[in-house]
Amino acid sequence: MKTLWFGAVAAAALVAAAAPATASDFRPLHMLSVAPAAEAAGGDVSKAQRMGEWGFDASGMKTNVRPGADFFDYANGTYVDALVIPSDRSRYGTFDALNELSVNRMRAVLEESAADAAATGDEALIGTFYRSFMDKAAVDAKGAAPLAADLAQIRAADTKDDLARLMGDTMKGFGGSIFSAYVYDDAKNPERYTVYLGQAGLGMPDRDYYLKENFAEQKAKYEAYVAQLLTLAGWPEPAANAKAIVEMETRIAEASWTRAERRDDDKTYNPYTIAELKAFAPGFPWEAFIEGADLTAAERVIASENTAFPKIAQVFAETPVEVQKAWAAYTLTDQAAPYLAEPFVQAHYEFREKTLSGQPEQKPRWKRGVALVDNSAGEALGKLYVARYFPPESKAKMEALVADIKTAMKGRIERLTWMGEDTKAKALEKLSKFTVKIGYPEEWRDYSGLEVSADDLYGNVERASAFEWAYRVGRLDEPVDDKEWGMTPPTVNAYYSPTKNQIVFPAAILQPPFFDPDADPAINYGGIGGVIGHEITHGFDDQGRKSDGDGKLTDWWTAEDAEKFMAQAAKLGAQYSAIEPLPGHNINGELTMGENIADLGGLLLGLDAYHLSLDGEPAPVIDGFTGDQRVFLGWAQVWRGKYREDALRRQLVTDPHSPPHYRVNVPTTNIDAWYDAFEVTPQDQMFVAPEDRVRIW
Template sequence: MKTLWFGAAAAAALLTAAAPASARDWRPLHILSAAPEATGGGGAQAQRMGEWGFDASGMNPSIRPGADFFLHANGAYVDALEIPADRSRFGTFDALNELSVERMRVVLDRSAADRAATGDEALIGAFYRSFMDETAVNALGARPLAADLARVRQASSDEALARLMGETMKGFGGSIFSAYVYDDAKDPKRYTVYLGQAGIGMPDRDYYLDERFAEQKAKYQAYVAQLLTLAGWPNPEANAQAIVAMETKIAEVSWTRTDRRDDDKTYNPYTLEELSAFAPAFPWTAFLAGADLQGATKLVAAENTAFPKIAEIFAGTPVAVRQAWAAYTLSDQAAPYLSQAFVQAHHEFREKTLSGQPEQRPRWKRGVALVDSRAGEALGRLYVADYFPPESKAKMEALVGDIKSAMEIRLQGLTWMGDETKAKALEKLSKFTVKIGYPEEWRDYSGLEVRPDDLYGNVQRAAAFDWAFRVGRLNEPVDDKEWGMTPPTVNAYYSPTKNQIVFPAAILQPPFFDPDADPAINYGGIGGVIGHEITHGFDDQGRKSDGDGRLTDWWTAEDAAKFQAEAKKLGAQYSAIEPLEGHPIQGELTMGENIADLGGLLLALDAYRISLDGQPAPVLDGFTGEQRVFLGWAQVWRGKYREDALRRQLVAGPHSPPHYRVNVPITNMDAWYDAFGVTPEDPMYVAPDARVRIW
């Protein structure tokens, strides 16, 4: 089952979810942060942090601001924090996400109990009931897989296997290439088909090729054998060994994540005839027919130089191994919706081994996450009616205006950028659009069949319904009103092709946004988030798209070189940090998010200063206004990871760990040194000429 970015949180965003390794984890949006795991347990209302928006009890004043600002602001909280057993990490995002999921549970419990419900309420209620009927699901065992496994057994030729892989775009199962329909980066008012490398079942190619992950690789092979056994597939041990060997070959020829985030490198258009000649060992016609994409006239191959090599691995692998791989990927993706034996096996490897999460989440939490991911706007419409006050939207619109104004002033004042590039940058900023809270037009789910007694079928039909919706738009104009996140999502994103920033309802709560809190805290919290998303339009990849969302080079060569020099300095600052021994931050992989964090906080501080209108900022509990902006930013990122989850983030995540999303940007801001009296004697001190000056 392909977890695609729409409805599952993915573009340039604040937090990004780890995509299943069997599909290319598309990142057409820039996301604020790694998506909080779906869980629950919060109360009905988001609580204000402290008396005026900041939880001073979470500070550790014994640590000087210039020694470790993250721990100065959050040390007591972090020391006392115990990560819940059903989590691989916990912090501000996760705590607020608990509240969101608790609220969704209220909506779903009400909908499921109302047997007379109609429309969206009936749909989400039936979907939730189908997941929560654990007794019925357990009684079925592996039987829901039977028909799909039979189709795998019948696929005994290259063409049949390629067609089957195409069909998995609209249901359970794996493919060595992924497909998706999205805005054309060079013609953003039209949709096109994107193809990407896929075919590996662990989080990243490094898990196959790096000896540091030998233990995880061995456990992965055991997991493959376990699922094949549960599915009743023959010779599970031998097949598991052959499957991991095949995936290792794919990993060896796959692009790195750093290369995959380059918007120029990954835009490679082909016709079907050209692609078939470029990677002839794979039956592209059969694959596209299986995916209902046979009418596509343009195919954008992302990691194009890997395609011929992966195609040759496909052709050179015995049919029986490819069939066993298809049976395994089918079972792996379906496991959360099958009997307890499958569910437990999936948890032991996917959550415990890879992320260190000791316990499975309670079933109701997983049920909420499922409905949000498969019918998120149906659930979100009811969620918003109950939990999103209209005044929050109005106040957010004013804040966004403040931050955009700050960016305009900052662009106009840049000394390193020439007038030609500057004019185009200002034009792009003027064309930014914003979405707050929830969609203007809600998704119509009336064509989706959901049965309260058919969990496996419901998930399959929801995937097919969504795929048909996207494929059906290939010859239609792009819908600029569409959302890439559901309203209950605690996150935010920037879309390069739409030149648009989006803030779902659930993030507009403390500690990010509290209408009654100290303004400086709001500027440091949600203001920093708004600035982060705006800056994504001008980060090392976002800067490649113009004001109309078109991927094009609008920079002079001289200005581009200056930008790249500063970005390289920032990357080096992060790459010098090793949060776990042998696992440094990858400065190139995290570049876009790091630039956005620095720009976001700069804009938040600028906007706060503008808001004072020349008046002195009040001092609250001994903290100046500018100090409170920095503390508001630090508070947003407080939390901690389990070691395995942190290791996974460092290898495969586009975001730096939260500790350094606080500590590194501020060392490049002169105002932070002034606000907290940081001197060359402090460990975090960076000399003025070594500070990064981008936006």
């Protein structure tokens, strides 16, 4: 199943989840995850736990570590040392525990809906969907039978045109394609929707898994996994076909852009008519693909990684039809496996979660069922979630905090010494046009056209995917809906949309430790204030800065100011690239550039906004901590957590966010006030000389 994220093209989120890779890469919005929450459906899911007496859990500190030696360890070390990652997780920490709370809340809503025989509308929809997943006995009894019709279509494909048409059709359901397609705001005409095409075709998380020797073990296990799924699907010659499939994907990996290259909004905006695309990448039957995806109404497309297209098309042209059909059968089975009988589920877990992320145990079935409904009919579930769990007063308090952070950003822009007046005026204009969404949508999605059945899980998932795709494609000739949300209310995350110049904060993140209306204000400014600042700064990071206040991708900078900005950005990238969290695996400073800039800006803005809130009065001291110290501690508390080694290795290759430890330590070393607050000296390991500190926003 393809989750067609609203923000698939260019939205920047606070964190990313380790979602399984599929043959089509939709570049989704990155999802996140905070202190222990109730696991049982009958547990207390009414509210998140307060962190300590005033919003900070001082018992989690490691006070025998100097702040300037390792600030993350100083703020969180005792908590992290004692933290045991749950067996059904590949990582755990602040975000993840708050996510557990949200998942438990959704479970309570779903189980009540599923048990209510008189339910109607959205409640009936989500209850029936959940019930179809939870009926394991019925799913197991069907074995591989749900695949039969889709596999028959693949067997009947005799030509390359047939295969390309099937690839287009997979945009509506299960299966793989060597090119992805999605409908989103046009970056250079953000009031209209357009079709984006992208490189795809890889079943492992990234091209590095195919091309680098330190992933040789995972590549070998992947080939065995492909053969295993082909065997379960009843496809002939599984071992030989698996070998050919991995060879084909390796060639695609060699042709593909790196993730760092794919971040460049200028280089990924490449419009073509279908005729131009056929001439540019002639090895692929584009018209058949477009027809299969129901995109014939599109007058043009944006080819994101355009120079990779001819090479990937050539791989398609040179790969025998029978290998392509085996690949189609494998990708279909891989995506459908979580919704089939237990042998498919177990095989999928063993490779996708255990091998790639080191997760020792499969998540309980109910958790997987909750995730499915949230991904498939998220606003139907979110509407009931908000009514039960989101207090209206939280929205008003958040609006006030956002206003404070915007004021702080305005002051920072006005005080910049490296930026000229012309660019500064346009930056201030962009900031003035920022819009914000908090909690939940003003208008909820209508799911009345989605049919679900309690005894047809496979069909429910396919129909949900087709329903979503039709919704996106059906808007190609319509103006962009600025009221639409790219995350569901129960999501523990936040994001910035460049085309809408908009920051969004779902209901589930507006809880401790991010936001606690009864906590010390300094902690809130370091927590949710830093998050708000992070998202605002995304509008001015190395890519967000390329869009203007109306969301249009255009260059509004003077050449001199752009050069100064990029010099500081490169300096920050070098700081991160020098860090080696695992032997042989450094942080990729280019891939993580936007998030690193946003972290630095977010923390600075949270600190500034706290100072503004004092209105000239001295900050109180609480338990011996000054106001500035508490802001920094509030930021550090947000990033508590630890990863399994395989999950961390995967993050370093695929995730545009740096590991949590360094989201605390690197930004702080570039902020003068941190040195003053904690009396950090040149003798401390984290000390960075003033002239070497990065100063952007």
